[in-house]
Amino acid sequence: MLSIGEFSKICKVSTKTLRYYDEIGLIHPKDINPENGYRYYSIRQLKEMLLINRLKSYHFSLEEIKTILDTDEDQAEEKLIFSLQRKRQEVQAKIHAYEYTLTQMNQDMLRAEKGKSMMSWLDDIEVELSETQPINILYIRQTLSSDDYALGYEKHFSRLYERIAVDKLTLLGTPMTIYHSPEYNPAGNDTEFAIPIEETVRGTRVLRAGLCAKSVLKGPYAELTSVYAKLREWVEDEDYELAQSPYEVYVTNHQQAVVPENIVTEVYFPIRKKRGNCHAKKRLANCRPGSLGHRRRKTV
Incomplete structure (x- = not known):
């Protein structure tokens, strides 16, 4: 048997930390002297403690480590x-x-x-005008805090794909996220997760067609704020205004992209010309399908 001090010295873990690990159920002393409260660990527990240290060095949280250690043999x-x-x-x-x-x-x-x-x-950052078509989407709309986004994306898109597989629905495009909150709030933002499908069933709606300012980001999602800033500046400079909530279309799966540069995300700002501006209306007409100013895009 090893005293808590000797066990601490060998494993390079403070006695205070060992007591905390005992409290949270990560690793318990093999024996505690009822008279003086001295804690003792077995030689076999050295391997267990070294495994805990190793997993910590791999950036596992204590909760994750506890889950691993509590698994049936x-x-x-x-x-x-x-x-x-x-x-x-x-x-x-x-x-x-x-x-x-x-x-x-x-x-x-x-x-x-x-x-x-x-x-x-x-x-x-390039911006182009894009005339989108109506899209039938299967969706989940949730209010998510900034801390929930990473897990939220995976959770809700997984639910949508599961529904598509179980109900044998026809997939028409890649996942998309629509942001409905008028401002950013770390405590919670109105977010809609959607996937284009063919069938009109429970939980679907139509994303309206319309004119959009569009940019394509090739890189990590952290760069999306720059794209949003550029799009908003362009909308203002070109005398447009936002007509609907902006949305993102995930052309590539970030989990399958080997490097961040391979992640492709399309960002759409649904827009309309500001009312009462004759010059603006003329430019809007020039951007309709078939006009020289119109730039086509593939249907999402």
Whole structure:
């Protein structure tokens, strides 16, 4: 048997931390002296503690580690392998994100060295007019906080795909998210998750056709705020106004994209010309299908 001090020294974990692990049920002392309260650990528990340390170094939370350790013995190895695979994907995604950040920093430094503004990269974001067609969508509408978005996207899109598979519905396009809140609120935002399908069934509605300002982002979702800013500036400069809630179409699955640069997202701002502007109405007419000013896009 090892005293808590010796166990602490070998595993390089403070006695305070060991007591906390005992409280949350992560690892319990093998024995506690009822007279003086001294805690003792077995030699076999060294491996358990080293496993905990190893999983912590892989950025598992204590709650995740506890779930792994509490798994039935006959399923423990399978659970551990599955957990490691998912964590490896998370770590790899963070590595790619850091690599992308370094690329951006290098580009900003290069601009600065050439005497350009750091924000000049906004000029590289292209905006085009797109006349969209009506889209029948299967949807789930929820209010999500900023902390819920990552899990929310996976959860709600999974539910929609499951419904499509169970009811044998016909898929017509890639997932999309429509943002209905008039302003950003970290506590909760009105968000609609949708997938285009052919059938009109319970839980579907039609996303109206109309003129949109459109941009395509090739890169991580963190860059979407820049696209939104560029689109909003363009809408104002071109004398338009927003007609409906903006939405995003996810052309690629972020989980299948090896690097962030391969993620493709289309952003749409439904718009109309500001009322009472004759010049604006003329330009709107020039952007209708068949006109020289119209730029076609493939149907989502």
